[in-house]
Amino acid sequence: MKPAAVAELFTRFRAANPKPTTELEYSSPFELLIAVLLSAQATDVGVNKATRKLFPVARTPQAMYALGVDGLTEYVRTIGLYRNKAKNAIETCRILIEQHGGQVPRDREALEALPGVGRKTANVVLNTAFGEPTIAVDTHIFRVSNRLGLAPGKNVDVVEQKLLKVVPADFKLDAHHWLILHGRYVCKALKPECWRCPVSDLCAHKPKTPDPDAVADAKPARKPVAQKIAESMQPSARKTRAASSMGAASQAKMAGDPHGTSGTPVRKAVKKGLQKAPPPPAGAKTPKRRSSTGAASQTKMAGKALGTSGKPSKPPAKATARTSAAAKTGATRNTSQTATTRKRG
Numbered sequence: 001m002k003p004a005a006v007a008e009l010f011t012r013f014r015a016a017n018p019k020p021t022t023e024l025e026y027s028s029p030f031e032l033l034i035a036v037l038l039s040a041q042a043t044d045v046g047v048n049k050a051t052r053k054l055f056p057v058a059r060t061p062q063a064m065y066a067l068g069v070d071g072l073t074e075y076v077r078t079i080g081l082y083r084n085k086a087k088n089a090i091e092t093c094r095i096l097i098e099q100h101g102g103q104v105p106r107d108r109e110a111l112e113a114l115p116g117v118g119r120k121t122a123n124v125v126l127n128t129a130f131g132e133p134t135i136a137v138d139t140h141i142f143r144v145s146n147r148l149g150l151a152p153g154k155n156v157d158v159v160e161q162k163l164l165k166v167v168p169a170d171f172k173l174d175a176h177h178w179l180i181l182h183g184r185y186v187c188k189a190l191k192p193e194c195w196r197c198p199v200s201d202l203c204a205h206k207p208k209t210p211d212p213d214a215v216a217d218a219k220p221a222r223k224p225v226a227q228k229i230a231e232s233m234q235p236s237a238r239k240t241r242a243a244s245s246m247g248a249a250s251q252a253k254m255a256g257d258p259h260g261t262s263g264t265p266v267r268k269a270v271k272k273g274l275q276k277a278p279p280p281p282a283g284a285k286t287p288k289r290r291s292s293t294g295a296a297s298q299t300k301m302a303g304k305a306l307g308t309s310g311k312p313s314k315p316p317a318k319a320t321a322r323t324s325a326a327a328k329t330g331a332t333r334n335t336s337q338t339a340t341t342r343k344r345g
């Protein structure tokens with residue numbers, strides 16, 4: 001994305017939301033740190049629900065540490081991975097008390113040294129609690145940066161480095177929140193709502209999702225099922241259906257041409273009971289029925305001895321063998337009979 005387009009993009013985001021901020025509820029850097037720590041793979045809504053009960057009884061690292069892991073677990077058990085998160089939070093409280101005087105350090109390295117605090121959590125705390133121009137890349141920002149073509153990259157670290165380079169200094173402090181809110185509510189993961197996106201003309205993602213209302217209006221209204229059934233019961237509809245299920249030749253025959261375009265008889269239509277066989281046209285020969293028997297056999301069946309070639313048909317091989325054997329036997333008998341007769345004579 002060209003620098004002018006990037007500037008235009010953030011100008012529009014700022015015009016729509018001049019003071020963007022996190023949706024996590026907090027009143028101090030410590031509460032923000034704990035809320036962000038609890039929010040990994042959970043929703044801000046779910047975290048807020050839990051911390052609304054937790055923070056009134058544990059506003060400081062000392063108070064939370066006093067709850068212990070079991071005590072804290074009771075407040076956060078509605079959040080995913082709560083056992084591990086509770087352990088990390090109590091250990092974080094201990095380190096804050098022992099190493100940072102009960103304060104959240106304004107230092108990336110010190111923050112990332114806390115259990116359960118990674119680069120993203122440190123970036124959020126530095127940006128939101130201390131006003132540092134960092135850009136934490138979460139799943140929403142990663143997706144939006146790639147789709148827009150703002151800071152394409154294969155992993156969050158690459159995207160973060162590119163964002164830090166391309167986002168103008170004037171917008172850097174709030175860029176994280178503008179992008180996260182845009183990804184959460186407009187440029188959604190499964191179906192981005194491009195039709196209402198304020199930066200659609202600057203976005204590199206294709207194709208754009210069309211307005212579902214406009215798509216619904218463009219579709220022809222669906223007929224109610226009852227109406228469809230009633231229509232299908234009409235004789236004219238049945239006739240049309242029957243006609244359409246047949247080929248052009250059959251349709252032509254039904255229209256009075258017994259031979260249709262191909263000249264084949266109307267057997268199919270008659271078989272289906274859709275029509276009586278039409279009388280053959282004057283002077284037309286009745287087509288002979290074909291049988292599976294060969295031409296020679298057909299000729300024999302007609303009482304002729306000649307096949308298609310005009311030569312006499314040969315008897316079947318077996319019959320020939322039997323006949324010659326019988327002839328031989330007969331000849332032998334006749335010979336012996338003659339011999340006997342001669343003897344008697």
Ligand code: SF4
Nearest residue numbers: 187192194197203205
């Ligand atoms: S046009 Fe669509 S894909 Fe592009 S940023 Fe807007 S919502 Fe996301």
